[in-house]
Amino acid sequence: MNRKHLVTKSCTAALSLLMLASTSVVCIPNSINQPVFAATIKRSQEPAGQYQINESFPIDEKDDNPRFDTWSLLDNINRKFYGFKGQGSVWVHSNNPKKFSLYINGRNIKLTKVGRNKWVKLDISKYTKNGNNALQISPQKGISASDKIDVKLPYPVLIDNTKKYRDNDTFKAMDKLIKAEIKNGYPSVQIVVIHNGQIIKRSAYGRVNAYTQDGKRIKSAPKVTNTTLYDLASNTKMWATNMAIQKLVSEKKLNIDAKVNTIFPTFKDKASDKIKGKTDLTIRDILMHQAGFPADPQYHNNNYDPNNSNKRKKDANPVYTQDRNNILEKIIATPLQYKPGTKTIYSDVDYMLLGLIIEKITGEREDQYVENHIYTRGAS
Known part of the structure; x- marks a missing residue:
């Protein structure tokens, strides 16, 4: 990628059009109390991958346990996670699931049908919201020292919804301005606009390695695509x-x-x-x-x-x-x-x-x- 970056007022204006996009606040009633279940897998098939929450509960109160918060006991049962409305799942495993309650944003997800020592994937898409969400694991009365529950909550997934916004007037104006910049010397631009977990704009403009080291334009250079890798330098x-x-x-x-x-x-x-x-x-x-x-x-x-x-x-x-x-x-x-x-x-x-x-x-x-x-x- 050409390291000689150009900055112009009109390109800045194009990017500033993103600020015109509206946002919304989603309010969900908190009176839902419903079990949600999916396919189970055995303990030997513990789900792999990276998770934004990957913990075992309860957290033991020990002097040498750095995970135990002595200042705020609520921190020992509550975890925040980032998500989007209408999507989300959580993997759960327990040797005694009847001794625990699972809450997503204050809504109880019953574990009564979760088998012992089996990983279960629960669909929580009805209860998630855009932005920060809350997961709570509460132990029941009579819990023993050996009772444990493991929780793995994946990262959210982006959904491609670019077709819906293809004729958006703001994005059309952005395309026009950026194409004018490319015509007048800007090397290349790659844009992704994400709103509430959805990709609503994804476009590429210009050419890869558009200039020689001494500043001469290469008109035959390959075009930038949505998968072109950029050096996010500096x-x-x-x-x-x-x-x-x-x-x-x-x-x-x-x-x-x-x-x-x-x-x-x-x-x-x-x-x-x-x-x-x-x-x-x-x-x-x-x-x-x-x-x-x-x-x-x-x-x-x-x-x-x-x-x-x-x-x-x-x-x-x-x-x-x-x-x-x-x-x-x-x-x-x-x-x-x-x-x-x-x-x-x-x-x-x-x-x-x-x-x-x-x-x-x-x-x-x-x-x-x-x-x-x-x-x-x-x-x-």
């Missing part, structure tokens, strides 16, 4: 690296006006460098994409020729590496394309370097630092 720049940098600055562990060589002493100009500026390069320069580095030196591609990016040449890339332990050395060896601070050129190298700075200061891999200190519940 998301971690914002949601990992920038977040980590902000946290370190707020904690006074990092000064963005500090020179890079105060963190990495070897980060300096060499006498042979045609364009110098690494010795005085600051973290602020990097954050502003004014560090002087090329957009993409393709460290991963040994056959990339920096002197002729349109042709592959065996072993032509002097900064090629497959070892993350060598990447700082390769960044230092990467020639600058302009004097830092004099231009603004978006560069992947800038954020690779920022990631290394984060790891040096924190002593952790960037992914682990972000997970442990930013996105983990209760992280400081």
Whole structure:
């Protein structure tokens, strides 16, 4: 996929039309009390796969049980799950099902016909709603320590309903605007609109690899389809690296006006460098994409020729590496394309370097630092 992204007002306007779609609130009476059953399978045929709820109940009250919530006993019997109105199922297995009650959004699903030690798939589509739903497992009186119930609740499934919305005026306007953008140079667009568990719009526009590295349009490139894979690049720049940098600055562990060589002493100009500026390069320069580095030196591609990016040449890339332990050395060896601070050129190298700075200061891999200190519940 072409990495030169174009942003125009009219394309933004096309996407903003999505905001015109209406939403609705669904209210379901909570007086339903009805058993629902489906085919059973033996314990040896335990359903495989990934589930948003996959737990055994009741949760034992033990000092060494991290699943037991001593602050809110209700949390030990209640679980939230995401779903859509009109769909959903839950797998249940128990050695004594008569000792438990199962509720979906407050509606009792009786387990009286569930056999012992058999997995049963229950249809809960009548009781689900769009968004967050509630599952509750309540033990009955006289339950023994050996009584258990296992619950597996799958993730929701998207339903294709694009035919119904094919003549939607909003989507027609979107098609018109995006096609105009493609005609005037936008590389490609792939759109999926999902509303309450239904795919109501799925379209593809433009061509794969629509431009050469030097910006020439390739009119013979294959068309984008609904199954074309895109490189969702640069998301971690914002949601990992920038977040980590902000946290370190707020904690006074990092000064963005500090020179890079105060963190990495070897980060300096060499006498042979045609364009110098690494010795005085600051973290602020990097954050502003004014560090002087090329957009993409393709460290991963040994056959990339920096002197002729349109042709592959065996072993032509002097900064090629497959070892993350060598990447700082390769960044230092990467020639600058302009004097830092004099231009603004978006560069992947800038954020690779920022990631290394984060790891040096924190002593952790960037992914682990972000997970442990930013996105983990209760992280400081």
